Amino acid sequence: MSATKEAKIVVVGAGFAGLAAAATLVRAGFQNVQILEANGRVGGRVHTTRPFSQNIIELGANWIHGQEGNPLFQLAKEHGLLVEGVSASKVMCLPRSVTPRDYFFRQGGRQVSTESVDQVCSLFSKLTSKAFESELEDKHRALSLGSYLDAAFAESPLAASEDGQRLFEWCKRSECTDEASSSLYEVSASQIGYYIALEGGFFNSLGPGGYQAILDILLKDLPSEIILTNKAVKSIHWDLKEQLQANEKGGLNHPVKLICEDDGVFEADHVIVTVSLGVLKQQAGTLFKPSLPKSKLTAIEQLGFGTVDKIFLCFNERFWPEDCAGIQLVWDEGPEDKSVYTSHSEGEAWKETWYKKICGFDSVARHPTVLCGWITGREALHMETLQDSEVGDACVRLLRSFTGWSVPDVSKVLISRWGLDPQVLGSYTFVPHNVNGVKEHEALAAPIPFQNKIPESKPLQVLFAGEATHVNFYTTTHGAYMSGVREAQRLITHYTTKTVTS
Incomplete structure (x- = not known):
């Protein structure tokens, strides 16, 4: 033998x-x-479920990251598992994939102009690309990703406006979800260049x-x-x-x-x-x-090794406009701010405002009345200890206060809890x-x-x-x-x- x-x-x-x-x-x-x-x-960490209807919800992995040279993309393509056009229904909004269909709201209910969002998110994408492509200036190579982004943004005229500053902080908070970190001040700016992003972008057409x-x-x-x-x-x-x-x-x-x-x-x-x-x-x-x-x-x-969680909110009826792919929350002061994150006097106060780590709520493919919120880091771990109903109520309060829309109570809530899962942690x-x-x-x-x-x-x-x-x-x-x-x-x-x- x-x-x-x-x-x-x-x-x-x-x-x-x-x-x-x-x-x-x-x-x-x-x-x-x-x-x-x-x-x-x-x-x-792939967990496909059907909690709301016959259509799937991904509690875990969401995307095929790139197409060229990606064996999973090839596998899906060969077996007819891709559906063209579904990628237009975003499940997550990242700074480098923001579209005009995202509604950005400042704390207090004012909607931020699409022009301001485009300018800041484009700059953020340009700055993060320098890190991912190992094109950082010498003065930035020894910094954390958060400190590098702060220093580079400070040199832009966009840093002079309050909207620009707050939108940039939103971008950093959203990037935390990409990095599975509590803060970008934890993440290396120079080492991120070894990560290779395959051509084709985030492909969400399964x-x-x-x-x-x-x-x-x-x-x-x-x-x-x-x-x-x-x-x-x-x-x-x-x-x-x-x-x-x-x-x-x-x-x-x-x-x-x-x-x-x-x-x-x-x-x-x-x-x-x-x-x-x-x-x-x-x-x-x-x-x-x-x-x-x-x-x-x-x-x-x-x-x-960080925690990223999803909060799915299922409503009996859709309350957001048909052309809205996501409702993004721009805080006056958020957990991504360096002064807030590194404050030694803060203690456990951040647990009281854990919801500030939610970037926003995005539409979900094949689910016209479902929104998905994303949360990461220590705030996500704290959120996992709360009851579904408490999390759902907090999210509805956010949607009402930021948009001013008539937001109904949520009918069903589904939360991933990867941080407390003993087989993943x-x-x-x-x-x-x-x-x-x-x-x-x-x-x-x-x-x-x-x-x-x-x-x-x-x-x-x-x-x-x-x-x-x-x-x-x-x-x-x-x-x-x-x-x-x-x-x-x-x-x-x-x-x-x-x-x-x-």
Whole structure:
């Protein structure tokens, strides 16, 4: 029997990274592949639901980030999962994708002119593009993203007007949602240039099946018995001496042992760990026996992992104009202001105004009476502790006070709670200020033990995948997918080389 068929591989996590790894291995001929998923469902941070009607709501991942070179876009296109024209119904408004169909309101009810919005958002887009394209001036490279944007904006005539200042703060608040940070003062300005935005922009034209339809394509390549749900892993034992001693006693036949929360035991030659960086931050110290190398523990500690949540408000009837794609809230003083965010005297006062972190409420594709609000960072984590009704009431108050429209009471509220989800503990990765993102992403992705590092040890016992392990595509679904393929290919190459040299 070939080594490919004999090798036992366990994948921890059934999100895009785990499913991509398993599907790639199965297609390559590996016959002993098992996925252990802690949740009762597959998908990880992709969660397609139908809470209001037969049409889908995405509680998790929303977009295909770019088209050119994006395997998920290609997969969706090949299987007819794209619907042209749906992208016109925005689900989220970002500074670089603001349209005339967004209504911006200042606190107190005054609508901001489209001209002012266009000018400020265009400048913001230009400034952030300099960071993403690694074109920062030397004087800005050592700054946080927030400090760089403040300094660059101060040089613009737009900074002289109050509307300009407040709109720029709105742009920063919206960018926090993109970065999964509490504040842009947490985020590195120079390191963000290593993130690669694929050509084609944010592509939100998935058909009625949503992201679940792409997951289903991967699931078709996997025998149903491969995936075990409700199988949370408690510990991963990969210590060479421990395994050798067990083998001498007639125990284990493989170098890795996984123990689940329900005391189930799985043996493996290799384990591909795809849990979120949030879970690693909480459990890395106890999950692996022996402990992970210092470089990997440092990477887990240094990289940022923030929370982004969605607040869906379902009304019995539409109260906003047909040409309105989003209602954006421009505060006189918001949580994105540096003086507010860094104030040591603030204490816990920000919890009383958590709702100021909501950028606005955007229309939702296929749901004419549903709005979606976005919230991020510490305010999102606090919001998750509140009852749905309390959050819904706060949102309705905001809509009434900012617009002056006759806003009815909300009929249904649906909230994502990724920060408190024990299997995720956040949403996605960012590179903090003064952190070398490339170094830490690569350290997180490195397998243990690596080939030839410990000659007497079986190599590649523990491999790591997930969006946080990708240098250029962290935060994205395609980054997660590609990292899973990467680790599967690492094993395929290992066994191909082994077969050739044996």
